[in-house]
Amino acid sequence: SQTIHQWPATLVQPVGSPLSLECTVEGTSNPNLYWYRQAAGRGLQLLFYSVGIGQISSEVPQNLSASRPQDRQFILSSKKLLLSDSGFYLCAWSVRGTGSKNIQYFGAGTRLSVL
Protein backbone atom coordinates (compact mmCIF):
# COMPACT_ATOMS: atom_id res chain seq x y z
CA SER A 1 0.00 0.00 0.00
CA GLN A 2 1.04 3.59 -0.51
CA THR A 3 2.19 5.85 2.29
CA ILE A 4 3.33 9.44 2.47
CA HIS A 5 5.73 10.75 5.06
CA GLN A 6 6.30 14.36 6.03
CA TRP A 7 8.78 15.69 8.54
CA PRO A 8 9.26 17.32 10.87
CA ALA A 9 5.80 17.44 12.42
CA THR A 10 6.48 20.72 14.21
CA LEU A 11 9.10 23.38 13.62
CA VAL A 12 9.86 26.70 15.31
CA GLN A 13 12.31 28.87 13.41
CA PRO A 14 13.55 32.45 13.80
CA VAL A 15 12.91 35.06 11.12
CA GLY A 16 15.69 35.02 8.53
CA SER A 17 16.65 31.38 9.07
CA PRO A 18 16.57 28.75 6.28
CA LEU A 19 13.89 26.10 5.89
CA SER A 20 13.81 22.57 4.53
CA LEU A 21 10.69 20.40 4.74
CA GLU A 22 10.78 16.94 3.26
CA CYS A 23 8.08 14.68 1.89
CA THR A 24 8.49 11.14 0.59
CA VAL A 25 6.02 8.71 -0.91
CA GLU A 26 6.26 4.93 -0.77
CA GLY A 27 4.48 2.23 -2.71
CA THR A 28 3.86 4.08 -5.97
CA SER A 29 5.82 5.34 -8.96
CA ASN A 30 5.65 8.56 -11.00
CA PRO A 31 3.24 10.33 -8.68
CA ASN A 32 2.14 13.92 -9.01
CA LEU A 33 3.35 15.77 -5.92
CA TYR A 34 1.97 18.91 -4.29
CA TRP A 35 2.86 21.36 -1.52
CA TYR A 36 0.04 23.30 0.15
CA ARG A 37 -0.03 25.88 2.92
CA GLN A 38 -2.97 26.20 5.27
CA ALA A 39 -3.12 29.39 7.31
CA ALA A 40 -4.94 29.18 10.65
CA GLY A 41 -8.68 28.74 10.11
CA ARG A 42 -8.32 28.99 6.33
CA GLY A 43 -8.43 26.75 3.30
CA LEU A 44 -5.59 25.24 1.33
CA GLN A 45 -3.33 27.31 -0.88
CA LEU A 46 -1.46 25.33 -3.55
CA LEU A 47 2.17 26.44 -3.51
CA PHE A 48 3.93 24.05 -5.90
CA TYR A 49 3.21 20.94 -7.89
CA SER A 50 5.39 18.51 -9.79
CA VAL A 51 4.63 15.98 -12.50
CA GLY A 52 8.15 14.52 -12.62
CA ILE A 53 11.74 14.66 -11.38
CA GLY A 54 13.09 18.20 -11.66
CA GLN A 55 9.74 19.54 -12.93
CA ILE A 56 8.35 22.16 -10.56
CA SER A 57 5.45 24.53 -11.17
CA SER A 58 4.86 27.44 -8.84
CA GLU A 59 1.35 28.64 -8.23
CA VAL A 60 2.03 31.82 -6.29
CA PRO A 61 5.04 34.16 -6.08
CA GLN A 62 6.59 33.85 -2.68
CA ASN A 63 9.60 33.39 -0.48
CA LEU A 64 9.63 29.61 -0.92
CA SER A 65 11.01 27.16 -3.49
CA ALA A 66 10.51 23.47 -4.15
CA SER A 67 12.64 20.69 -5.59
CA ARG A 68 12.07 17.10 -6.63
CA PRO A 69 15.49 15.40 -6.67
CA GLN A 70 14.01 11.88 -6.83
CA ASP A 71 10.76 10.46 -8.16
CA ARG A 72 9.15 10.13 -4.75
CA GLN A 73 10.82 12.96 -2.86
CA PHE A 74 9.55 16.52 -2.70
CA ILE A 75 11.33 19.25 -0.74
CA LEU A 76 10.08 22.69 0.26
CA SER A 77 12.77 25.26 1.03
CA SER A 78 13.44 28.85 1.91
CA LYS A 79 16.71 30.74 2.23
CA LYS A 80 15.28 33.29 4.69
CA LEU A 81 12.00 32.78 6.50
CA LEU A 82 9.50 35.59 6.98
CA LEU A 83 6.88 35.89 9.73
CA SER A 84 4.22 35.40 7.05
CA ASP A 85 5.63 31.94 6.24
CA SER A 86 4.08 30.56 9.44
CA GLY A 87 1.37 28.01 8.81
CA PHE A 88 0.52 24.37 8.37
CA TYR A 89 2.29 22.84 5.37
CA LEU A 90 0.82 19.81 3.70
CA CYS A 91 2.36 17.53 1.12
CA ALA A 92 0.13 15.39 -1.09
CA TRP A 93 0.41 12.97 -3.98
CA SER A 94 -1.92 11.69 -6.68
CA VAL A 95 -1.78 9.14 -9.45
CA ARG A 96 -0.55 10.80 -12.63
CA GLY A 97 -2.58 10.77 -15.82
CA THR A 98 -5.86 12.02 -17.23
CA GLY A 99 -7.45 8.63 -16.65
CA SER A 100 -6.96 8.72 -12.90
CA LYS A 101 -9.51 10.01 -10.42
CA ASN A 102 -7.00 12.65 -9.23
CA ILE A 103 -7.65 11.76 -5.62
CA GLN A 104 -5.06 13.47 -3.45
CA TYR A 105 -3.45 11.65 -0.54
CA PHE A 106 -2.10 13.91 2.16
CA GLY A 107 0.71 13.68 4.65
CA ALA A 108 0.21 14.52 8.31
CA GLY A 109 1.52 18.05 7.85
CA THR A 110 4.23 20.27 9.35
CA ARG A 111 3.27 23.05 11.73
CA LEU A 112 5.77 25.90 11.10
CA SER A 113 6.01 28.83 13.49
CA VAL A 114 8.32 31.67 12.49
CA LEU A 115 9.17 33.93 15.43
Add this chain to the structure above:
Amino acid sequence: GEDVEQSLFLSVREGDSSVINCTYTDSSSTYLYWYKQEPGAGLQLLTYIFSNMDMKQDQRLTVLLNKKDKHLSLRIADTQTGDSAIYFCAESENTNAGKSTFGDGTTLTVKP
Protein backbone atom coordinates in the same frame (compact mmCIF):
# COMPACT_ATOMS: atom_id res chain seq x y z
CA GLY B 1 -9.72 30.73 -12.40
CA GLU B 2 -11.64 27.97 -10.69
CA ASP B 3 -13.36 28.78 -7.42
CA VAL B 4 -15.00 26.63 -4.77
CA GLU B 5 -17.23 28.19 -2.11
CA GLN B 6 -18.66 26.68 1.04
CA SER B 7 -20.08 27.98 4.28
CA LEU B 8 -17.54 28.16 7.11
CA PHE B 9 -19.44 26.73 10.08
CA LEU B 10 -22.18 24.21 10.86
CA SER B 11 -23.38 23.05 14.26
CA VAL B 12 -25.72 20.10 14.81
CA ARG B 13 -26.91 17.86 17.63
CA GLU B 14 -25.70 14.29 17.88
CA GLY B 15 -28.06 11.99 15.99
CA ASP B 16 -29.27 14.70 13.62
CA SER B 17 -28.38 14.86 9.94
CA SER B 18 -25.72 17.32 8.76
CA VAL B 19 -25.79 18.90 5.32
CA ILE B 20 -22.73 20.73 4.05
CA ASN B 21 -23.11 22.69 0.82
CA CYS B 22 -20.61 23.75 -1.80
CA THR B 23 -20.68 25.64 -5.09
CA TYR B 24 -18.01 25.54 -7.78
CA THR B 25 -17.37 27.42 -10.98
CA ASP B 26 -15.46 25.04 -13.27
CA SER B 27 -18.06 23.29 -15.43
CA SER B 28 -15.37 21.02 -16.90
CA SER B 29 -14.58 19.38 -13.56
CA THR B 30 -14.51 15.64 -14.00
CA TYR B 31 -14.58 14.65 -10.36
CA LEU B 32 -15.77 16.41 -7.22
CA TYR B 33 -14.64 15.41 -3.76
CA TRP B 34 -15.28 15.71 -0.07
CA TYR B 35 -12.26 15.55 2.23
CA LYS B 36 -12.23 15.50 6.04
CA GLN B 37 -9.57 17.11 8.24
CA GLU B 38 -9.31 16.29 11.93
CA PRO B 39 -7.47 18.77 14.21
CA GLY B 40 -3.74 18.93 13.52
CA ALA B 41 -3.88 16.31 10.77
CA GLY B 42 -3.79 16.14 7.01
CA LEU B 43 -6.85 15.75 4.81
CA GLN B 44 -8.42 12.38 4.11
CA LEU B 45 -10.72 11.60 1.22
CA LEU B 46 -14.26 10.89 2.41
CA THR B 47 -15.94 10.33 -0.90
CA TYR B 48 -15.98 11.53 -4.50
CA ILE B 49 -18.52 11.72 -7.29
CA PHE B 50 -18.06 11.53 -11.01
CA SER B 51 -19.48 14.54 -12.83
CA ASN B 52 -22.02 12.48 -14.79
CA MET B 53 -23.67 11.22 -11.60
CA ASP B 54 -26.41 12.92 -9.59
CA MET B 55 -26.05 11.05 -6.34
CA LYS B 56 -23.72 8.71 -4.53
CA GLN B 57 -24.40 6.97 -1.25
CA ASP B 58 -21.78 5.37 0.98
CA GLN B 59 -23.06 4.18 4.35
CA ARG B 60 -23.96 7.34 6.33
CA LEU B 61 -22.75 9.65 3.57
CA THR B 62 -24.86 10.91 0.67
CA VAL B 63 -23.42 13.18 -2.01
CA LEU B 64 -25.76 15.12 -4.28
CA LEU B 65 -24.54 16.87 -7.41
CA ASN B 66 -26.52 19.45 -9.38
CA LYS B 67 -24.40 20.15 -12.44
CA LYS B 68 -26.75 22.79 -13.81
CA ASP B 69 -26.39 24.90 -10.67
CA LYS B 70 -22.80 23.74 -9.98
CA HIS B 71 -23.87 22.74 -6.49
CA LEU B 72 -22.52 19.84 -4.44
CA SER B 73 -23.73 18.72 -1.02
CA LEU B 74 -22.65 16.21 1.58
CA ARG B 75 -25.23 14.75 3.93
CA ILE B 76 -24.09 12.87 7.02
CA ALA B 77 -26.86 10.80 8.58
CA ASP B 78 -26.99 10.15 12.33
CA THR B 79 -24.11 12.57 12.98
CA GLN B 80 -21.77 11.51 15.79
CA THR B 81 -19.36 13.53 17.93
CA GLY B 82 -16.54 11.80 16.06
CA ASP B 83 -17.75 13.51 12.88
CA SER B 84 -16.64 16.89 14.29
CA ALA B 85 -13.97 18.08 11.85
CA ILE B 86 -13.38 20.42 8.92
CA TYR B 87 -14.93 19.25 5.64
CA PHE B 88 -13.46 20.42 2.34
CA CYS B 89 -15.19 20.41 -1.00
CA ALA B 90 -12.83 20.13 -3.98
CA GLU B 91 -12.87 19.78 -7.73
CA SER B 92 -10.10 18.67 -10.05
CA GLU B 93 -9.11 19.41 -13.60
CA ASN B 94 -8.81 16.50 -15.99
CA THR B 95 -5.15 17.03 -16.85
CA ASN B 96 -1.92 15.17 -16.30
CA ALA B 97 -1.08 17.40 -13.34
CA GLY B 98 -4.42 16.64 -11.68
CA LYS B 99 -4.53 19.87 -9.69
CA SER B 100 -7.43 20.31 -7.32
CA THR B 101 -9.12 23.47 -6.12
CA PHE B 102 -10.33 23.32 -2.53
CA GLY B 103 -12.97 25.33 -0.72
CA ASP B 104 -12.07 27.04 2.55
CA GLY B 105 -13.63 24.22 4.57
CA THR B 106 -16.73 23.90 6.72
CA THR B 107 -16.11 23.36 10.42
CA LEU B 108 -18.71 20.88 11.67
CA THR B 109 -19.36 20.88 15.41
CA VAL B 110 -21.48 18.05 16.81
CA LYS B 111 -22.99 18.73 20.22
CA PRO B 112 -23.93 15.82 22.49
